Amino acid sequence: MAPPGDRLGEPVRIFDGRSAARRTWAWLALLCLAAAALVPAAIVYLHDRVWPVGVPALLLAMGYAAAAGWLAGRDRPRLRARVAVLHTGGLAVTGPGGGAYAWDELVSVTVAGIPGGPGGRVRWRFTVVAHDGTVLRLDDGIPDVRRLGMAVAQEVTARIVPRHLAAVKAGESVRIGPFSVDLDGVGKDGERLPWSAVRDVVIGDGLVTVHARPGRSGLAAVASQMPDALAFCVLCHQVRSLTEHF
Numbered sequence: 001m002a003p004p005g006d007r008l009g010e011p012v013r014i015f016d017g018r019s020a021a022r023r024t025w026a027w028l029a030l031l032c033l034a035a036a037a038l039v040p041a042a043i044v045y046l047h048d049r050v051w052p053v054g055v056p057a058l059l060l061a062m063g064y065a066a067a068a069g070w071l072a073g074r075d076r077p078r079l080r081a082r083v084a085v086l087h088t089g090g091l092a093v094t095g096p097g098g099g100a101y102a103w104d105e106l107v108s109v110t111v112a113g114i115p116g117g118p119g120g121r122v123r124w125r126f127t128v129v130a131h132d133g134t135v136l137r138l139d140d141g142i143p144d145v146r147r148l149g150m151a152v153a154q155e156v157t158a159r160i161v162p163r164h165l166a167a168v169k170a171g172e173s174v175r176i177g178p179f180s181v182d183l184d185g186v187g188k189d190g191e192r193l194p195w196s197a198v199r200d201v202v203i204g205d206g207l208v209t210v211h212a213r214p215g216r217s218g219l220a221a222v223a224s225q226m227p228d229a230l231a232f233c234v235l236c237h238q239v240r241s242l243t244e245h246f
Contacts, residue, residue, distance in 0.1 A: 007089070008087035008089045012086045012087060012088060013148075014083065014084075015084040015086075015143055015148050016083045016143065032065075034060075034064045035061045035062075035064035038057050038060050038061035038064070041053075041054075042054050042057035042061055045057060046058065082094065082097075082098065083095060083142075084138065084142050084148055086148065086151055086152075089102055089103060090102040090103050090105070091103075091128075091136075093136060095141075097136065097137055099130075099134060101130055103155045103156070103159060104159060105130050105131050106129070106130055106131070106155070106156050107129055107131050107156070108129040108156065108160075108227045109126060109153040109156045109227065109228060110126070110225075111150075111223060111224070111229060111230070112125045112127070112223070112224035113206070113223075113224070114224070123139070124139070124140065124146040125140075125224075126138040126139075127227075128152060128156075129227070153230050156228070157228070157230045157231040157234055160228060161234050161238065164181070164231070165235060165238055168181060168183060168235075168239055176228050176231060176232040176235065177227055177228065178221050178226065179208075179219070179221065179232055181232070181235055181236060181239060182239075185198070186201075186210055186219065186236060188219045191217070191219060193212055193218075195239070195240045195243045195244075197212050197213050197216045198210060198212065198213070198236070198240060199211040201232070201233045201236040201237060201240075203229055203233060206223055206224065207220045207222060207223055208220065208223050208226055210236070
């Protein structure tokens with residue numbers, strides 16, 4: 001197989017999880033060794049009722065162990081780190097579940113922002129589907145995955161929207177996730193809004209929402225369960241703008 005750069009163009013940015021993984025494993029090793037070294041000493045001193053030494057040693061051992069657990073939960077270190085490279089013409093990912101894809105070979109992106117991570121962090125996950133059905137998952141095993149995933153989503157959106165817009169202009173109805181879009185309006189689950197009743201289409205608070213003008217009910221879907229939510233929003237804005245000129 002030809003190297004990715006031969007068909008994906010020049011590299012633009014590298015997202016290398018190896019250095020972060022090495023740092024995490026080094027800190028885990030140090031914390032675990034410190035906890036393991038203090039436990040025997042704490043047991044001996046506590047057994048001999050030397051409380052001023054035994055109790056602090058036990059508390060320190062517990063603190064080191066807790067810190068190791070917190071670090072492992074936050075960073076989820078992997079034995080095989082992943083490296084993603086954005087190219088001018090596509091994306092290459094090494095490590096588990098990796099591959100190399102030109103932008104035209106990617107057909108769908110689903111974005112999920114999962115709150116409740118350590119320190120209130122949002123864990124980002126991007127599910128990218130290739131034209132041959134292969135699924136590429138980008139998660140926090142890759143550093144700065146949100147920036148990477150959004151760059152991929154924008155490239156895929158830039159290719160999806162013109163095709164859908166051409167179909168809508170030709171009088172067809174286009175389906176993206178649970179929504180349908182045509183020249184008359186947008187629909188979901190049997191409910192429809194004409195473009196004249198649509199106030200805005202946005203992604204926020206974990207939802208893809210078609211906001212309606214006063215007197216009408218809007219439409220919504222869970223963003224993490226909807227492929228190509230970004231493409232849907234862009235398409236809606238372009239079609240609505242198109243119909244305003246009719």
